[in-house]
Amino acid sequence: MQVFNLEEKNSILNKFIAEVRDVKMQSDKMRFRRNIERIGEILGYELSKTLIYKETSVISPLGVSKISLLDEELVICSILRAGLPLHNGLLNYFDNAENSFISAYRHHSSKTEFEIKVEYLASPSLEGKTLILADPMLATGLSFINVFNALKAMGTPKNIHLVSVIGSKQGIETLQKELPDHVKLWIATVDNDLDEHGYIVPGLGDAGDLCFGTKLQH
Numbered sequence: 001m002q003v004f005n006l007e008e009k010n011s012i013l014n015k016f017i018a019e020v021r022d023v024k025m026q027s028d029k030m031r032f033r034r035n036i037e038r039i040g041e042i043l044g045y046e047l048s049k050t051l052i053y054k055e056t057s058v059i060s061p062l063g064v065s066k067i068s069l070l071d072e073e074l075v076i077c078s079i080l081r082a083g084l085p086l087h088n089g090l091l092n093y094f095d096n097a098e099n100s101f102i103s104a105y106r107h108h109s110s111k112t113e114f115e116i117k118v119e120y121l122a123s124p125s126l127e128g129k130t131l132i133l134a135d136p137m138l139a140t141g142l143s144f145i146n147v148f149n150a151l152k153a154m155g156t157p158k159n160i161h162l163v164s165v166i167g168s169k170q171g172i173e174t175l176q177k178e179l180p181d182h183v184k185l186w187i188a189t190v191d192n193d194l195d196e197h198g199y200i201v202p203g204l205g206d207a208g209d210l211c212f213g214t215k216l217q218h
């Protein structure tokens with residue numbers, strides 16, 4: 001897996017990362033969701049530079065302009081719940097993409113032990129297409145791996161891009177071991193630690209709850 005960590009170069013992205021981490025700003029849920037969406041827009045723009053383009057002619061009122069436009073069948077798949085604002089950010093730029101939604105949640109057998117449950121999948125065929133798989137948090141990496149395996153039933157994509165906001169070093173190492181070499185990861189920032197509950201430290205907390213509110217454990 002190839003990793004593109006956008007924090008390696010300072011940009012306006014830093015402001016959005018700072019705001020999603022900031023415990024005081026997190027009380028403004030609308031701003032939190034919009035910042036995740038803005039980060040999705042930037043990650044999408046960066047990955048768009050690696051896609052395939054085809055020269056096209058555009059007729060303006062005064063003449064003809066040649067321009068290269070995206071020439072790939074894209075499918076954006078997001079992992080519910082927290083993937084939704086990131087999905088919207090990607091879709092803001094890749095406006096002709098097809099869309100998939102898949103659920104993944106942590107089912108806890110104790111305070112520190114959990115397995116990932118994948119229960120819902122709505123997707124077009126992925127055969128021969130470019131798949132963009134979005135989830136803002138890459139903690140242990142188990143959600144991405146379980147979802148990656150569940151999506152195999154939808155066909156074999158030509159290219160696969162994972163898009164995430166905050167990753168842990170450990171989670172990225174796990175993905176490096178478990179996912180094929182051709183997969184690319186686009187990530188806004190990487191943290192060093194995971195706590196005993198599998199939360200990224202310093203991270204930002206629970207992205208799903210910050211977007212949409214707390215949920216009952218079941």
Ligand SMILES: O=P(O)(O)OC[C@H]1O[C@H](OP(=O)(O)OP(=O)(O)O)[C@H](O)[C@@H]1O
Binds near residue numbers: 079080104106142144
């Ligand atoms: O890398 P992992 O250790 O698998 O953890 C990351 C997962 O945790 C979060 O989802 P969560 O299970 O909290 O579900 P939610 O979006 O419904 O809150 C996040 O959105 C990822 O899907």
Ligand SMILES: O=c1cc[nH]c(=O)[nH]1
Binds near residue numbers: 199205206
């Ligand atoms: O740090 C983490 C880990 C899992 N899920 C989150 O939302 N945050």
Ligand SMILES: [Mg+2]
Binds near residue numbers: 082206207208209
């Ligand atoms: Mg959550």
